[in-house]
């Protein structure tokens with residue numbers, strides 16, 4: 001018997017990644033599974049579902065369901081199912097009951113104010129199987145609530161759905177969702193949406209063209225203090241190790257050791273993969289890096305003059321780049 005499944009979880013519980021994996025599993029067994037999402041969610045552009053982990057896959061809009069030949073499919077997988085309307089959930093119930101095609105819906109249970117979404121309401125009411133996808137709060141408890149964060153603060157007022165806003169969402173346990181307490185300090189790897197941090201990146205590297213050369217391929221880490229991004233670092237792979245390409249701290253958050261703590265965390269993390277880390281720097285920053293265990297490696301003559309024509313740095317006119325290296329193991 002085909003079933004209607006509702007798999008719910010808080011923000012960041014890998015729902016989209018799960019949805020993509022289920023489709024992949026169907027394919028491996030020589031079957032077709034159709035990925036769908038409600039059109040309302042236009043975050044990932046046209047007809048694509050994308051997860052925070054960076055995985056993405058093409059999809060169809062649920063609004064076009066009537067025009068799709070369902071005879072071709074062995075399963076329907078719906079992402080962002082919280083945004084479904086009651087009528088769309090009814091339509092999915094019919095797909096299960098009349099056509100015998102299983103439908104697996106992934107979505108949030110409740111919004112940032114703790115109210116059920118319309119889609120989740122009807123899926124909780126009608127699904128044959130309801131499963132929770134778990135994730136954790138910064139305190140280690142199970143995260144069941146979604147907090148809307150704007151300007152580093154948990155926001156409790158506003159519309160249920162904001163498209164194209166500057167808000168972000170974070171999963172919290174109920175206690176911390178109620179109190180609005182965000183992690184005092186938390187380091188996250190950023191896979192999608194790296195360019196959101198461009199102002200901070202430009203602080204360390206004034207050339208957007210240069211940043212573009214390493215941002216996509218680089219691993220980006222951001223240190224959040226009480227929900228606010230205060231420091232970032234970008235690391236790229238090179239033949240003989242890795243290289244710290246960009247590190248910056250927000251102007252009003254300097255002198256608190258954020259960059260140092262972010263780097264100390266990264267050294268441990270990167271040691272699993274690399275033997276050493278390089279950094280190219282100017283003279284002014286040598287003491288900062290030496291304190292962190294870096295030593296002189298080599299000089300790239302005229303690097304600044306060649307790669308940053310016409311750019312004036314805070315440190316004055318720069319020419320040669322000094323490369324430093326630090327063992328990771």
Ligand SMILES: [Zn+2]
Pocket residue numbers: 137138139140141172173174175176
């Ligand atoms: Zn908590």
